[in-house]
Structures are given as structure tokens and as C-alpha cells.
Amino acid sequence: MALSMPAIMKTTAARLSALYLLLFALCAILLVFYITSLSARMLITQTQETINDEVLGLAQAYKRGGLPTLVRVVEQRSRQPSANLYLIADANGQILTGNVQSLEPGVLGNEGWTTRPFYYRRYGEGELDRQRNETSQSQTQEESRRGHDAVAVVLTLPNQMIMLVGRDLGEPQRFRDVVRRALMLALGMMGLGGILIWFFVGRAALKRIDGVSSASKRIMGGDLSGRLPVTGAGDEFDRLSQNLNTMLARIATLNEGLKQVSDNIAHDLKTPLTRLRNRAEATLAGKHKITDYREALEATISESDQLIKTFNAILMISRLEAGYSSENLAKVDLSAAIRDVVELYEPVAEEGGVTLEAAPMESIEIDGNRELIGQALSNIVDNAIKYSTDASEKPAVLVKLERADGQIRLVVTDNGQGIPNEEDRARATERFVRLEKSRSQPGSGLGLSLAKAIMKFHRGRLDLLPANPGLSVVMSFPEQDRP
């Protein structure tokens, strides 16, 4: 791995590992201190108990035979190898008997328990030192210079003599050192473990993330068909990859749609623009009467108006499809909307010899946008009137409002030739699609697409169904919960 140190720290795995290591280390250090201090305290208590027992024993000896017996017992015990200390001194602190050669000044002056460990020297010390120097390391050097640490109880005997009974602290100190060393070792192991875990687990995760990012780099590079690796383990990474793949598929679909639309726009806007330009050029080229110029300009204006209309429709569809949110959702009476549109188109229909009627209907209110619904419906009615003119009998367009299957359906049916082919019916609502026979009719080819986008905006749908004869265009709104 050719990562430099800062680069390694940029990976989440390394950063997490470092953080955990730090936390664990802190905990371990606290633990070490807690355990060592606890065990030290425990050992001191134990030491004190041993001393108490010893004092009790000596007290019994004193009771039995007075001072001589006590001195004898002390001498006896002093000769036995043990960690216990015995000392009897006169009132001036002059050592009379025991196994202590010298000790920290002032210890004998205070009766009772020594408040802190004091140092002392034992008889035959040098030998002991050498032994310990071989077994343990540098810390004993200070000890040998100063002596050993011990705790003790100082008692005053009835004849003003002083007796000290104590115990060497070397053993508990060694124990504490052992515990501390063991814990330090554990800490080191923990650190090592952390690094190993990072190396194996973290790097494995890292590798998969790297796989995802290199795949996404390829996709960003333009290969939209590329997908992220899925190992089949079903873990978080797989789920992430799967979700991202679904998203990529959606983007690819949208992209495909966008491409198609831009092709269509290129065609449907370029054609009139070319016409516009050619007309202007032709008018400029020759010598014309003033009325010709006027005509050319008027044609130019009306062509631009048509272009603007197409453009507006495209913009509106994109905005509706992008989930354009309206704060102007209000109660819309669908039956009133139908009445308005039918009333608006009735004269046009009549002029074209088409009967336009609204079937008797109950009043149904939904949350929606009156303007948008009116626009969708008028596009549909407009189409129906245009395409009913080739009916075999009297052309007629009927608008119905009905409730069915938990939906509110607004149905516009004409009795023209309809669209017999199912595929054509499905295609009719796509943008710019103008079926063969409609090519001759004026229009942008966006009317039904806009209606579809408006229905989608209202969480409804637009369907084209055969009506035998003719075509039914169905605007279905979901039934809304009434408060």
C-alpha cells in the first residue's frame, strides 16, 4: 500500500481505529491504576493484620513471663527468616534486640501505627541485597542505598522500653509491579490488536468502498451503464450498492427520456425556426411591395407565438414532472370544471358540427388546482373535438364524471375513428409524439403530455381506452379522504 501517513489518516477506518485505540488505552490506564492501588491497599491491610497477630502473640508472651520472656521470644523470632520485623529499644531509642539494624530516625518516637512506610536496614543486609540485585533490576539500587520500606506498630513497654513490630513491604511492592507490568503488556496487546483489526477488517471495508468509488468514477466518466459491485454478502455495502444501482437505473431512464426529448425539441423547434429564418431571408432578398413585408412580418410573429407556446408547454411539463409543488391546492369542484370547459368549447364544437355534451353528474370536490385541471381537460376536449370529425355517424363528444374502484374518473369520449392500435394509444401521451393522422392537424404534440403531467401532479393518471367507436380519455384522480 503506497499510502503516506496523512493519506492513511484520511481513511475512515484508520481514524476510527485510532480513536478506539485511544479510548481503550485511556480505559486500560485507568484500570491499571485502579487495580494496583486497590491491591496495594489490600496488601497493606493484610500486612497490618499480620502485625496485629504478631503483637497479640508477643503480648501473650509478656503476660506469661514478663519482659524477659518477651525479649526471648523476640530474639527467637528475629532469627527466623521472615518478612516480619522485631525491635526492642530502650527509652532513648538505643536498639537492644531484634532483627533491625537501623531505621529511619523518628519512627520510634511516635507510638502506634506508622503513618507512612519508613525505611530500615536489617541485620545481614548486604547478603540479601546481592541476592535481590541478581533477581530484580535497577529499582533495587535505590533500595539498597536507603534500605527497605516497611510499616510497623510502635509500642511502649511498661518500663519505658520501646518495642516495634513491623513487616517488610517488599512483597506487596513486587506484587504491585507484577500487576502493573501485566496490565502494560495487556495494553500493548490491545494496541497491536487494534492495528491488526484495522489492517484486516478496516482495510477490507476500505477496499470495498474504494471499489464503489472507482465504479462511480467510471460512471461519472460517462459510462452510465456501469453498476457498482455487489458481492452477494447481503451486508450494508451490498445494500448500499444495490440502492445506488437502482438510483443509477432511474437516472439512466431519465437521461434516456431527456435525450429523446431534446431530440424531439431539436426537431420540433428547429423546423419552425428554420422556416422563420428562411422567410426573413427570402423577404430581404428580393424587391417587394410594402404589403409583402408586412405579411412576412405578421407570419413571423405568429410563428414565434407558436414557438413560445410550445416552449411554455415544455417548461410546464418539466416543472410538473420535477414535482413542482403548488401552494395553491384548493377545493376544486370537478363537475364545475367540466361545465366550464364544455361551455368554453361548445361554440367551437358546434361550428365544427360536433355535439359536445356533459353527462348529468353529481358534484365532486377534490384538492387540486382548478387552472391545471381546466387546462388538462381543455386539451383533451380540444383533441376529442378535432378527432371526432371523422366519425361515421354524427360526431359527438361526451364528458362524464364518475366514481369507480376508489377513483374519481373524468372521461372524455368521442365517436371518431379512435386509435385502434394499443401501442399507439400508449405512445400518444409521450412528448411530441404525433400519430400519423394527426400530423396534418395544428398543435404542438404536447397537449396530452401536458395533461398526463398534470394528472401525475394530482397523483392521478391519464389513460387512453378504446371506446368502439372512438376513444375514451380517462383522467383518474385518487379518491380523497374526507375530513
Place this chain on the structure above:
Amino acid sequence: MPSTRPAEIAYNDPMKILVIEDDREAADYLQKAFSEAGHTAHVAGDGETGFALADSGDYDVMVVDRMMPRRDGLSVIAALRSRGNTTPVLILSALGEVDDRVTGLRAGGDDYLTKPYAFTELLARVEVLNRRAGARESETVYRVGDLELDRLSHSVKRASQEITLQPREFRLLEYLMRHAGQVVTRTMLLENVWDYHFDPQTNVIDVHVSRLRSKIEKGFDKPILHTIRGAGYMLKHG
């Protein structure tokens, strides 16, 4: 440059118009076109200047671009309205969604026109907004020549002869008569009579108007409802 309006339209009372528009070229075009239509137009290139001019000057109508540097159109209008300025305002905007229109009108605008627009459309709307022409709102009976419309009894007479109209035809005539002598465009009719702001694919309005025309002109010599080429309609005596 061809005349911005056909010659057969008589000039209305000259108006003093304030145009607040940051696009220099568009503003110049508007100024020129308004003056050719017989009006005087002053131009402010940004919201601040526009606010100062509007606040001090006595304008009949203001045309305000919605999006401008320094101070946007809507805040200028809102500030003027809060100072008691009631000059009619037409908002020009590239934003044309239903919501945009509603916000524009809520800010104190009287009319809303989406760019790109035809100047004839803008001119017709500005002339209709002219506050000195707005007095007819309160009249109960409109009269144009021998045509008479009673807004209370919903009756229409021409030369004392009763004419029966459908409710929508009545509202259409009412609107035309309220703005008699002024050009009324198809979109204005669709907006004010049908309350729709979209573009119907077919010219439905023309058919409605010709139906109305046949009812109020049949049997009378003089045409009263005129078609203004490239613009719209005008109800005019003589």
C-alpha cells in the same frame, strides 16, 4: 419599424407611464412603442430609481419588471402600496406559473404578463389598467351607442330591443362594454370572463365573440363589436 398598432384604432387619452425595467434594450423599446401609441413613458433602470420616481411622480400606470438587480419588482410594489400609492401596476415576468402569478398579484400588482409578450397585449392591458378609465366599475348601466346593458337586471337592449344572452355571453359583453373604446385581447377575455390563464389550443374565444356579435349586431346596420387585427376586439360606437 411598422406602427405598433393598426391605424384604425383611435388613440386613447394619452397616459403617463412609468416603466421599471433593468434590460436597457427592452426598456427603450417599450418607451418608443408607448410614445408611438400616443403615451409618455419614463424609464427607470432599477428598483431603487423606480421606487423614487413612482413615489414622487404622478403616473397613470406602472409597468414593473419582476426580477431586477438592487431591488426586485415585487418589493418595490409592496413598498409603494404600503405608502398609500394606488397607481395601477402591471408586472412583467419571465416566471409564468400559476403560483408566480398569485404571488405577483398578492404583492399589490393589478395585472401580470409573462415574457415574452406581444406589445399589443401589453398596450391593451396597460390602457385597461389606466386609473382614469377605471371609473365604470361602479356604474350599474353600461351604454355604448344604442346598446345598453343593465348589470342589476341582467338585461341587454339594443335600440330598445331586448336581446337574450347566455350567462357567459352576458359576462363577455359586460367586460367588453366596461372597456368600451379600448382594445381587449383574447387572453384578457379568457382571464376575466372565464378565469383561465392558459392558452387554449384552438381559438375558442373568437367563436364566442362571433356568437355574441351575431346576437348584438343582427338586424342592425352599424357594426359595434370590432375585430382589431393582431390584437383583439373593441366595442365601439360608430
